Amino acid sequence: MSSATSVIESVIESAIEPVVFRWHEAEITALSPVTPHVRSVRLRCSLAEAYRAGQHVDVRLTAEDGYQAQRSYSIASAQDGSGTLELMIEALPDGEVSGWFSHLAEIGDRVELRGPIGGSFSWDGPDGGPLLLGGGGSGVVPLLAMLRRRAQGWRQIPAALIYSARTRAEAIAVAELERLAEADPNFSLHLATTREPGGKRIDAPLVADALARIGAPGKVFLCGSNRFVAAASDLILAEGVAPGLIRTERFGA
Numbered sequence: 001m002s003s004a005t006s007v008i009e010s011v012i013e014s015a016i017e018p019v020v021f022r023w024h025e026a027e028i029t030a031l032s033p034v035t036p037h038v039r040s041v042r043l044r045c046s047l048a049e050a051y052r053a054g055q056h057v058d059v060r061l062t063a064e065d066g067y068q069a070q071r072s073y074s075i076a077s078a079q080d081g082s083g084t085l086e087l088m089i090e091a092l093p094d095g096e097v098s099g100w101f102s103h104l105a106e107i108g109d110r111v112e113l114r115g116p117i118g119g120s121f122s123w124d125g126p127d128g129g130p131l132l133l134g135g136g137g138s139g140v141v142p143l144l145a146m147l148r149r150r151a152q153g154w155r156q157i158p159a160a161l162i163y164s165a166r167t168r169a170e171a172i173a174v175a176e177l178e179r180l181a182e183a184d185p186n187f188s189l190h191l192a193t194t195r196e197p198g199g200k201r202i203d204a205p206l207v208a209d210a211l212a213r214i215g216a217p218g219k220v221f222l223c224g225s226n227r228f229v230a231a232a233s234d235l236i237l238a239e240g241v242a243p244g245l246i247r248t249e250r251f252g253a
Contacts, residue, residue: 023060023112028105034088035170038138039102040076041087045113048085052122053078053149054142054221057115059087061097069096074142074223074249075116076173078149088172090138118142121247123219125154130214132241134162134202134232136224140172142249143221147180147187158214160188164202164228166195188213207235217241223249
Protein backbone atom coordinates (compact mmCIF):
# COMPACT_ATOMS: atom_id res chain seq x y z
CA MET A 1 0.00 0.00 0.00
CA SER A 2 1.42 3.38 -0.94
CA SER A 3 1.74 6.12 1.68
CA ALA A 4 -0.35 9.30 1.55
CA THR A 5 1.05 11.97 -0.72
CA SER A 6 0.40 15.11 1.34
CA VAL A 7 3.20 17.58 1.95
CA ILE A 8 2.71 17.15 5.70
CA GLU A 9 3.41 13.42 5.50
CA SER A 10 6.43 13.94 3.28
CA VAL A 11 7.98 16.25 5.87
CA ILE A 12 7.27 13.86 8.74
CA GLU A 13 8.65 10.86 6.89
CA SER A 14 11.82 12.75 6.01
CA ALA A 15 12.34 13.44 9.70
CA ILE A 16 12.21 9.72 10.56
CA GLU A 17 14.13 8.46 7.53
CA PRO A 18 16.92 6.74 9.55
CA VAL A 19 14.28 4.54 11.23
CA VAL A 20 12.10 3.96 8.19
CA PHE A 21 14.88 2.76 5.92
CA ARG A 22 16.45 0.25 8.27
CA TRP A 23 15.30 -3.36 7.98
CA HIS A 24 14.31 -5.22 11.17
CA GLU A 25 14.11 -8.99 11.58
CA ALA A 26 10.65 -10.29 12.52
CA GLU A 27 9.45 -13.75 13.54
CA ILE A 28 5.98 -15.11 12.80
CA THR A 29 4.28 -16.02 16.08
CA ALA A 30 0.71 -16.70 14.93
CA LEU A 31 -1.28 -17.31 11.73
CA SER A 32 -5.05 -17.43 11.39
CA PRO A 33 -7.73 -16.94 8.72
CA VAL A 34 -9.71 -13.68 8.70
CA THR A 35 -11.77 -14.14 5.52
CA PRO A 36 -11.56 -16.71 2.70
CA HIS A 37 -8.80 -14.60 1.13
CA VAL A 38 -7.20 -12.75 4.06
CA ARG A 39 -4.84 -14.17 6.67
CA SER A 40 -3.81 -12.62 9.97
CA VAL A 41 -0.05 -12.69 10.53
CA ARG A 42 1.30 -11.85 13.99
CA LEU A 43 5.00 -10.88 14.04
CA ARG A 44 7.44 -10.35 16.88
CA CYS A 45 9.67 -7.39 16.03
CA SER A 46 11.26 -4.34 17.64
CA LEU A 47 8.97 -2.15 15.51
CA ALA A 48 6.03 -3.39 17.57
CA GLU A 49 6.69 -0.66 20.11
CA ALA A 50 7.40 2.10 17.60
CA TYR A 51 4.33 2.79 15.47
CA ARG A 52 1.05 4.67 15.47
CA ALA A 53 -2.32 3.28 14.43
CA GLY A 54 -2.80 3.79 10.70
CA GLN A 55 0.81 3.36 9.65
CA HIS A 56 2.19 0.59 7.46
CA VAL A 57 5.42 -1.35 6.99
CA ASP A 58 7.38 -2.77 4.07
CA VAL A 59 7.79 -6.55 4.25
CA ARG A 60 10.75 -8.24 2.54
CA LEU A 61 11.23 -11.93 1.83
CA THR A 62 14.60 -13.39 0.85
CA ALA A 63 14.90 -16.78 -0.85
CA GLU A 64 17.81 -19.18 -0.33
CA ASP A 65 19.28 -18.13 -3.67
CA GLY A 66 19.23 -14.46 -2.61
CA TYR A 67 16.15 -13.45 -4.62
CA GLN A 68 14.10 -10.82 -2.77
CA ALA A 69 10.51 -9.64 -2.99
CA GLN A 70 8.79 -6.98 -0.94
CA ARG A 71 5.41 -5.34 -0.49
CA SER A 72 3.78 -2.82 1.85
CA TYR A 73 1.09 -3.80 4.36
CA SER A 74 -0.92 -1.74 6.81
CA ILE A 75 -0.63 -2.64 10.49
CA ALA A 76 -3.93 -3.96 11.87
CA SER A 77 -3.03 -3.96 15.56
CA ALA A 78 -2.70 -1.24 18.17
CA GLN A 79 0.33 -1.32 20.42
CA ASP A 80 -0.38 -3.58 23.39
CA GLY A 81 3.01 -4.19 25.00
CA SER A 82 3.26 -7.75 23.65
CA GLY A 83 6.24 -7.00 21.42
CA THR A 84 4.22 -8.11 18.39
CA LEU A 85 2.23 -6.47 15.63
CA GLU A 86 -0.47 -7.86 13.34
CA LEU A 87 -0.75 -7.67 9.57
CA MET A 88 -3.78 -8.82 7.59
CA ILE A 89 -2.56 -10.07 4.22
CA GLU A 90 -4.88 -10.61 1.28
CA ALA A 91 -3.90 -13.30 -1.21
CA LEU A 92 -3.55 -11.67 -4.63
CA PRO A 93 -3.30 -13.45 -8.01
CA ASP A 94 0.39 -13.95 -8.82
CA GLY A 95 1.36 -12.13 -5.63
CA GLU A 96 4.83 -13.29 -4.61
CA VAL A 97 4.69 -11.97 -1.06
CA SER A 98 0.99 -12.50 -0.39
CA GLY A 99 1.14 -15.97 -1.92
CA TRP A 100 3.95 -16.99 0.41
CA PHE A 101 2.10 -15.72 3.47
CA SER A 102 -1.14 -17.33 2.35
CA HIS A 103 0.17 -20.80 1.47
CA LEU A 104 3.72 -21.38 2.73
CA ALA A 105 4.40 -19.30 5.83
CA GLU A 106 4.68 -21.14 9.15
CA ILE A 107 5.05 -20.09 12.76
CA GLY A 108 8.74 -19.49 13.47
CA ASP A 109 9.56 -18.28 9.96
CA ARG A 110 11.48 -15.02 9.77
CA VAL A 111 11.00 -12.06 7.47
CA GLU A 112 12.19 -8.44 7.45
CA LEU A 113 10.17 -5.31 8.16
CA ARG A 114 10.92 -1.66 7.42
CA GLY A 115 9.00 1.28 8.84
CA PRO A 116 6.75 2.51 10.25
CA ILE A 117 5.62 4.56 7.25
CA GLY A 118 2.77 7.05 7.01
CA GLY A 119 3.18 10.27 8.96
CA SER A 120 -0.12 12.09 8.42
CA PHE A 121 -2.16 8.92 7.97
CA SER A 122 -1.99 7.93 11.63
CA TRP A 123 -3.98 8.55 14.80
CA ASP A 124 -3.64 8.29 18.55
CA GLY A 125 -6.13 9.09 21.28
CA PRO A 126 -4.69 12.49 22.22
CA ASP A 127 -5.17 13.57 18.57
CA GLY A 128 -8.90 13.73 19.32
CA GLY A 129 -11.87 13.56 16.99
CA PRO A 130 -14.69 12.94 16.27
CA LEU A 131 -13.42 10.34 13.82
CA LEU A 132 -14.97 9.64 10.43
CA LEU A 133 -13.32 6.57 8.88
CA GLY A 134 -13.92 5.14 5.42
CA GLY A 135 -12.49 1.87 4.13
CA GLY A 136 -12.86 -0.03 0.88
CA GLY A 137 -12.02 -3.75 0.95
CA SER A 138 -8.66 -4.36 2.62
CA GLY A 139 -8.38 -0.60 3.07
CA VAL A 140 -10.21 -1.08 6.34
CA VAL A 141 -7.08 -2.55 7.98
CA PRO A 142 -5.37 0.70 9.13
CA LEU A 143 -8.76 2.02 10.25
CA LEU A 144 -9.24 -1.14 12.32
CA ALA A 145 -5.95 -0.32 14.03
CA MET A 146 -7.28 3.16 14.85
CA LEU A 147 -10.47 1.73 16.32
CA ARG A 148 -8.51 -0.79 18.36
CA ARG A 149 -6.35 2.04 19.67
CA ARG A 150 -9.45 4.08 20.49
CA ALA A 151 -10.86 1.12 22.44
CA GLN A 152 -7.79 1.12 24.67
CA GLY A 153 -8.84 4.30 26.45
CA TRP A 154 -10.56 6.82 24.20
CA ARG A 155 -14.07 5.44 23.71
CA GLN A 156 -15.47 8.85 24.62
CA ILE A 157 -14.33 10.08 21.18
CA PRO A 158 -17.24 9.62 18.72
CA ALA A 159 -16.29 7.48 15.72
CA ALA A 160 -18.07 6.16 12.64
CA LEU A 161 -16.75 3.66 10.11
CA ILE A 162 -18.06 3.55 6.55
CA TYR A 163 -16.97 0.20 5.15
CA SER A 164 -17.48 -1.02 1.58
CA ALA A 165 -16.88 -4.72 0.87
CA ARG A 166 -17.96 -6.99 -1.94
CA THR A 167 -19.76 -9.40 0.39
CA ARG A 168 -20.19 -9.81 4.13
CA ALA A 169 -17.99 -12.93 3.99
CA GLU A 170 -15.18 -10.81 2.55
CA ALA A 171 -15.56 -8.01 5.10
CA ILE A 172 -12.46 -8.02 7.30
CA ALA A 173 -13.09 -8.26 11.06
CA VAL A 174 -16.80 -7.61 10.55
CA ALA A 175 -17.80 -9.60 13.65
CA GLU A 176 -15.37 -7.60 15.79
CA LEU A 177 -16.66 -4.33 14.34
CA GLU A 178 -20.29 -5.31 14.90
CA ARG A 179 -19.58 -6.26 18.51
CA LEU A 180 -17.93 -2.90 19.03
CA ALA A 181 -20.92 -1.09 17.51
CA GLU A 182 -23.30 -2.97 19.80
CA ALA A 183 -21.27 -2.37 22.96
CA ASP A 184 -20.07 1.19 22.33
CA PRO A 185 -22.72 3.93 21.96
CA ASN A 186 -20.08 6.32 20.60
CA PHE A 187 -19.22 4.09 17.63
CA SER A 188 -21.32 3.26 14.58
CA LEU A 189 -20.65 0.88 11.69
CA HIS A 190 -22.04 1.60 8.22
CA LEU A 191 -21.45 -1.47 6.05
CA ALA A 192 -22.17 -1.45 2.32
CA THR A 193 -21.86 -4.72 0.38
CA THR A 194 -21.64 -4.24 -3.36
CA ARG A 195 -22.06 -7.81 -4.69
CA GLU A 196 -24.85 -9.27 -2.61
CA PRO A 197 -28.61 -9.26 -3.29
CA GLY A 198 -29.94 -5.92 -2.15
CA GLY A 199 -26.44 -4.56 -1.67
CA LYS A 200 -25.24 -1.14 -2.77
CA ARG A 201 -22.24 1.13 -2.94
CA ILE A 202 -21.69 3.92 -0.45
CA ASP A 203 -23.96 6.86 -1.19
CA ALA A 204 -25.03 10.24 0.14
CA PRO A 205 -27.63 8.94 2.65
CA LEU A 206 -25.11 6.50 4.14
CA VAL A 207 -22.50 9.24 4.55
CA ALA A 208 -25.08 11.62 5.99
CA ASP A 209 -26.14 8.97 8.52
CA ALA A 210 -22.54 8.41 9.62
CA LEU A 211 -22.00 12.14 10.08
CA ALA A 212 -25.26 12.50 12.00
CA ARG A 213 -24.00 9.90 14.50
CA ILE A 214 -20.75 11.75 15.31
CA GLY A 215 -21.41 15.41 14.50
CA ALA A 216 -18.81 17.53 12.77
CA PRO A 217 -15.68 15.37 12.35
CA GLY A 218 -12.32 16.53 13.63
CA LYS A 219 -10.41 13.85 11.71
CA VAL A 220 -11.28 11.99 8.49
CA PHE A 221 -9.27 8.99 7.26
CA LEU A 222 -10.07 7.19 3.98
CA CYS A 223 -8.26 4.12 2.66
CA GLY A 224 -8.92 1.89 -0.32
CA SER A 225 -8.73 1.82 -4.08
CA ASN A 226 -8.44 5.05 -6.05
CA ARG A 227 -12.07 4.65 -7.08
CA PHE A 228 -13.30 4.18 -3.52
CA VAL A 229 -11.28 7.06 -2.07
CA ALA A 230 -12.37 9.44 -4.83
CA ALA A 231 -16.05 8.53 -4.40
CA ALA A 232 -15.94 8.71 -0.60
CA SER A 233 -14.09 12.04 -0.66
CA ASP A 234 -16.65 13.58 -3.03
CA LEU A 235 -19.57 12.43 -0.86
CA ILE A 236 -17.98 13.70 2.33
CA LEU A 237 -17.07 17.06 0.80
CA ALA A 238 -20.64 17.39 -0.46
CA GLU A 239 -21.78 17.18 3.16
CA GLY A 240 -19.74 20.28 3.97
CA VAL A 241 -16.68 18.68 5.56
CA ALA A 242 -13.57 20.82 5.10
CA PRO A 243 -11.05 19.34 2.63
CA GLY A 244 -8.17 19.96 5.01
CA LEU A 245 -9.56 17.42 7.48
CA ILE A 246 -9.32 14.51 5.04
CA ARG A 247 -6.30 12.18 4.94
CA THR A 248 -6.13 9.39 2.37
CA GLU A 249 -4.25 6.22 1.51
CA ARG A 250 -4.76 4.70 -1.95
CA PHE A 251 -3.74 1.43 -3.56
CA GLY A 252 -4.18 -0.21 -6.93
CA ALA A 253 -4.26 1.24 -10.42
